[in-house]
Amino acid sequence: MKGSTEEAFLAVFREHYDGLFRHAFFRVSSREKALDLTQDTFIKAWDYLRGGGEVKQFKGFLYRIMHNLIIDEYRRKKAESLDSMSDERRAHIDADMAEGGVWETEEHIDEEALVVKVREQLTNLSPEYCSVVTMRYIDGFSPKEISQMTGETENTVSVRLHRAIIKLRTMLS
Amino acid sequence: MKINLIDYIKKVGDATSLSALEQEKLESGLTEYMAMKPLRTVDSAQGKNYMEAKDSLFPGLFFMHSKRKYIPIAIILGLLLSGTASYAAEGAMPGDLLYPVKVGVNEKVVSTLAVSAESKATLEAKFAERRLVEATNLAVDNKLTAHIRAKLSDDFAKHADSAVARTKDLEKKNASIAIGLASNFESNLSAHEALLVQIDTQGDADDLVQLIRAKSHTIGELRMKAESGVYVRAHTSEDTSASSAIAAKNIEEVDTKERAALAMGGVAKTAVKDSAVLLARVSGNLEASANLNAQAQVKTASELLVKGDAFFEKKDFTSAFQSYQNALVAVKRLSVYLNVSKKVRINIFHPNEKALDDEKKNKSVENRQNTEGNSESRQVEDSSQIDIESKVHTGSVNVGGEGRVRVNVGI
Numbered sequence: 223m224k225g226s227t228e229e230a231f232l233a234v235f236r237e238h239y240d241g242l243f244r245h246a247f248f249r250v251s252s253r254e255k256a257l258d259l260t261q262d263t264f265i266k267a268w269d270y271l272r273g274g275g276e277v278k279q280f281k282g283f284l285y286r287i288m289h290n291l292i293i294d295e296y297r298r299k300k301a302e303s304l305d306s307m308s309d310e311r312r313a314h315i316d317a318d319m320a321e322g323g324v325w326e327t328e329e330h331i332d333e334e335a336l337v338v339k340v341r342e343q344l345t346n347l348s349p350e351y352c353s354v355v356t357m358r359y360i361d362g363f364s365p366k367e368i369s370q371m372t373g374e375t376e377n378t379v380s381v382r383l384h385r386a387i388i389k390l391r392t393m394l395s
Numbered sequence: 396m397k398i399n400l401i402d403y404i405k406k407v408g409d410a411t412s413l414s415a416l417e418q419e420k421l422e423s424g425l426t427e428y429m430a431m432k433p434l435r436t437v438d439s440a441q442g443k444n445y446m447e448a449k450d451s452l453f454p455g456l457f458f459m460h461s462k463r464k465y466i467p468i469a470i471i472l473g474l475l476l477s478g479t480a481s482y483a484a485e486g487a488m489p490g491d492l493l494y495p496v497k498v499g500v501n502e503k504v505v506s507t508l509a510v511s512a513e514s515k516a517t518l519e520a521k522f523a524e525r526r527l528v529e530a531t532n533l534a535v536d537n538k539l540t541a542h543i544r545a546k547l548s549d550d551f552a553k554h555a556d557s558a559v560a561r562t563k564d565l566e567k568k569n570a571s572i573a574i575g576l577a578s579n580f581e582s583n584l585s586a587h588e589a590l591l592v593q594i595d596t597q598g599d600a601d602d603l604v605q606l607i608r609a610k611s612h613t614i615g616e617l618r619m620k621a622e623s624g625v626y627v628r629a630h631t632s633e634d635t636s637a638s639s640a641i642a643a644k645n646i647e648e649v650d651t652k653e654r655a656a657l658a659m660g661g662v663a664k665t666a667v668k669d670s671a672v673l674l675a676r677v678s679g680n681l682e683a684s685a686n687l688n689a690q691a692q693v694k695t696a697s698e699l700l701v702k703g704d705a706f707f708e709k710k711d712f713t714s715a716f717q718s719y720q721n722a723l724v725a726v727k728r729l730s731v732y733l734n735v736s737k738k739v740r741i742n743i744f745h746p747n748e749k750a751l752d753d754e755k756k757n758k759s760v761e762n763r764q765n766t767e768g769n770s771e772s773r774q775v776e777d778s779s780q781i782d783i784e785s786k787v788h789t790g791s792v793n794v795g796g797e798g799r800v801r802v803n804v805g806i
Contacts, residue, residue, distance in 0.1 A: 227434055235425060239418060244411045254511035257417060261510060264425050272434055298661070336398065341407040359401055360408030391400055 231271065234280045235264055241361060242288055248356040249292050251345040259295070263288045285361065286371050289353075296349055343393045351386035358383055424508045431504050488529055489543045498550075513572055516561035520580040523554035523610075527587040528734065530603060534594045541599075548603050555584075555610040559617060566621045575662065577618035578720075584611040586728040656712040656719065660703055663723040667696045670726035677733050692729050696722040 242263055246256035266287050270277070277283045344352065357363045357371070365383065369376040413421070484496035502522055509515045530547045533539040539547075558580060566573035588607045591600055671693050678686050703718035 228429055231429070232422070232426070235422065239421060240412055243413050244408055247411055248408075254513070257413075257421065257510045258514055260413075261421055261424060261508060264421075265428055265508070268425070268429055268432070272432060274435070336403055337406050337410055340400070340403045341410070344404065344407060355404060356408075359404040387400060390404075394400070 227271070231268060234267075234284075238281060238284055239264070242284060245285065245288060245356055245361050246292065248344055248360060249349065249352055250295055255295070259288060259291050262291055266291075282367065282371065285357075285363070289371055292353075339394060340390075343390055346393065347386060347390060350382060351389055354379060354382045355386045355390070420507075420510070424510075427504045427507055431501070488533060488538075489547060490538075512561060512565045512568065513576070516558055516565055516573075516576050519554050519558035519561055520576065520583070523551050523558055523580075524583050524587065526551040526554065527584075527591070527607065528731075530600065531587065531591055531594060534591065534600055539595075539600060544600060544603055548606055551603075552606060552610070555614075559610070559614055562614070562617060566617070570621050574618055574621045577614050577621065578659070579662070581611055581614045581618060582720075582724045582727045583731070584608075584614070585724055586731040589728060590731055653710075653712045656703070656707055656715040659716050659719040659723070660700070660707065663696075663703070663719040663726075664700060666723050666726050666730075667693065667700060670696070670730050673730055673733055689729060689733070692725060696725045696729075699725065 239260060243256055243260045246259040247253060250256055250259065263284055267277075267280075267284055344355065347355065353372070354368060357368045358365070363371070365376050365379045368374075369379045372379070374382075484493040484501055487493040487497045502525075506515075506518060509518045526547045530539055530544065530551075533543060558576075562573050562576050562580075565576065584607050588604055588611065591604050591607070595601070595604070674686075674689050674693060678689075681689065699718050699722035703715045703722065706712070706715035706718060
């Protein structure tokens with residue numbers, strides 16, 4: 223029979239598993255790997271509790287674990303990733319040009335096709351850009367919360383978000 | 396038509412979700428893991444903390460530690476009901492009462508945690524390796540009977556074949572990861588083969604050694620086949636801007652050998668780091684000379700990495716790969732040896748077939764000489780001696796179902 227702590231942990235699982243999976247999916251572009259990472263996140267969280275750790279705010283805690291697991295995953299796949307320098311360069315140039323997230327698209331393109339198109343290009347963003355966009359607009363974290371999770375300054379996060387949106391817009395155009 | 400991109404990013408998020416089946420599988424895997432590793436409990440009546448781990452005060456473990464062979468069925472049931480049987484079972488060897496729990500329960504639970512094709516393949520390779528660790532520990536104690544050896548060989552072969560089959564399937568989806576898995580498994584098998592050859596001085600486990608070698612060859616062939624299919628298109632452009640000190644490269648096409656060397660380097664560096672951590676953890680249980688020798692081994696592996704980096708810089712990717720691979724296998728062997736729980740006297744060679752064959756030939760020559768009353772120290776190229784006496788039983792292999800594997804790409 224499960225104790226109250228176990229039940230509470232499972233309640234946390236049910237509340238956050240979907241969001242965590244979504245986050246992982248957009249950052250690693252693989253459903254299977256995202257499932258693995260989601261499970262690993264909860265296992266690590268459980269091991270932390272078993273070790274006597276206390277968690278004040280589960281959402282941030284779980285996303286921090288997930289973020290670190292994804293960083294490990296990126297390191298593992300370093301040989302496969304494209305060099306992001308040129309992305310940064312182009313974003314820097316783009317930042318001088320148009321502004322905001324307004325995207326000019328073809329007329330009469332239907333809703334579903336638009337969502338598919340955005341999803342495809344989202345996963346093609348560099349890891350840094352994909353990470354902030356996912357955390358901000360899919361997970362719903364504020365720039366301040368993102369900076370706490372990633373260790374970057376709030377300013378860096380905001381600038382990166384701005385460039386990421388411009389980059390995404392460029393890719394979609 | 397102007398569209399708010401941020402709205403569509405949110406819609407993309409909303410449209411991505413786990414299916415009911417996936418959610419159920421995740422939850423059931425997590426629940427089983429929680430049952431296998433429950434939270435610590437406090438006995439308020441006695442004011443003690445009971446650790447639900449292998450050094451627990453539970454009576455079942457007491458019986459195990461007192462080396463009694465018989466554990467009352469009531470205790471076993473009690474352990475099973477409380478969820479602590481899994482810990483007690485992790486150290487079980489073939490012939491122990493809790494060994495069926497280790498294999499039939501613990502490993503099954505961990506299997507449910509493996510979701511992706513990659514993690515399943517990794518897990519099968521780890522299970523195969525666990526059988527070899529068990530065989531080695533029993534061989535050290537001269538308890539590797541023909542019957543147990545046959546059973547372990549069968550189980551090892553079953554898991555090794557499953558690992559090969561899953562890796563083959565994975566190769567179709569992601570060749571790099573498949574190559575990594577194959578290379579890692581191959582290195583582990585090579586390390587276990589070398590260890591068993593040295594421990595089994597009577598040649599009783601020759602059939603198991605041959606089996607390990609055969610599986611190692613199979614996985615090696617799979618790796619080489621997968622490598623021949625790996626290709627990433629890239630082109631290199633040069634930034635001719637006068638103000639640029641470093642050319643910006645958009646890499647679209649990478650030679651297979653360069654990619655292989657790069658990935659093997661990454662894996663070897665992680666393995667060397669992990670080996671250093673493992674040594675730091677067990678060094679307190681080693682004799683001073685063994686400690687020094689083990690540290691020297693890690694240092695040698697580190698030097699091989701530096702050599703590999705130098706070759707890589709010169710674009711000699713074949714030599715770079717070889718250096719990295721030698722470093723990887725050297726620390727894999729060290730890790731395998733450090734995990735063996737009993738006193739063994741071993742040699743650690745640079746990994747190649749010739750060295751292993753020479754070792755076998757030397758062993759048979761040594762046996763003949765010993766029989767004739769002569770003693771002669773073996774001269775072995777590039778070897779170091781290690782005496783390891785572990786005071787703590789650490790015979791178990793971590794099978795955490797992490798589903799994480801390092802990418803090895805071979806030439």
